Amino acid sequence: MSDEDLQRTVQIEHTGNPAADGAAGVRRPPRRRVVAAIGGVTLVAGVSMTAGILSSGGKPSPGTTTAGALRTVRGTPRATAKPSPAWTPPKHPATAVATKPQYYVDDQGPRAIALTMDDGPHPVYTPQVLEIFREYDIKATFNMIGGQVASNLSIVREVSAAGHTITNHTWNHADLLHLTTRQVLSQIDRCNDALAAAEQSPSIFRAPYGNWSKAVFEACAERGLKPVDWSVDPRDWDTAQVDTQEIVHTVLRTTRAHDIILEHDGGGVRRNTVAALRIFIPKLLAEGYKFVAM
Template identity: 70%
Template sequence: MAIALSLDDGPHPVYTPQVLAVLAHYGITATFNMIGQQVGPNLSLVREVAAAGHTITNHTWNHDEHLPHRTYAQVCAQIDRCNDALAEAGQHPTIFRAPGGNWGPVVYRACAARGLRPVDWTVDPRDWDQPRVTTEEIVSNVLTHTKAHDIILDHDGGGDRSRTVAALKIYIPKLLDKGFTFAAM
């Protein structure tokens, strides 16, 4: 009944601390897929995420959703810049998540060259679709579709994530009550 919670597009100075508080309250770990541009201004927050036992991964330098259409050198530059930013916080990711789930041969080749395991998701509650998606819709989507070994996609950055934080407070205890266990990747 193990599942993974992943959070994309952070770190964010407002929402990442709120997510960390929810995760700490329930004693679970998650995977934070961080954007390099967000790391420098939030180095202490990156260190706080790591110190709490969460996994930190590479989510490109600037969330380029067109990676499959970029050159190999451009994809490697996106990965390398993010890795360099994360290294400033003492982090050396082994996992990569493509922005928007946009994979392609050039992206896989760059991951392999950098020793990064490409990881996607299996449950998308569409929390990224702000302000159209409600907290209740996020919760319903997660509770309806999550099964053992799934990876849930949520976001701690990239906009107003107050509905995501509210949804986490509702669906995490419900998933725990159903016997699921959370594991960072």
């Protein structure tokens, strides 16, 4: 019989187990049997088809033959499969979506406090800050901007070698408040990629300006990052209005056990911050506080 005389008959038969499906309360994708009769020879193949193939009036999805996943070429059935789209897994295991950031260090001792340095690394001020921390043998947390990492890789490695924590502070200090989750993920991923060049894999994220949103929390969860804010803000970032003594006064007046203190080693001229660190660190140590890295 010629190819033109071939007759094909397709019979689709449901062979699920209604009793088992109903008992479990779950409807499984039906198993369907494709029967192709070609020139008196019957071909039978079990094919798992989802309900989506028969949607829109029974039309198959793009790339799927009308017989499900079989295509007959000169009487020989050949399975065809549409390749899965490329997918890049998260860089960190996903975690539960937070509803607020962490403001305190409650689990590191009764007199623990955390000193956090934002907006570095900076080629001038970060080394000065590191020297003060070495002098008083304390640990801190450095929230780094990814776009500044490549030109300061040696400083990033020095911070890590000294035992301080390095976190993700976005790629370019963007205000995330009105960004989508995808846009926040881009900021996070670019910073993570930059820090990876210094063998760093952050587990903490700090939002610039302390601007948190649902999208930011979703992005943090997807990348396995803990959102961390602060509880003491001496406003050292306001270099036009706040001097060294005001920074010191605010820190000493408001800091209590478990507080997270905001300071900056980048993002501008930080001479006042460096001078303030030299004053309030030994005073807080004398009061019995313990500086911890997060």
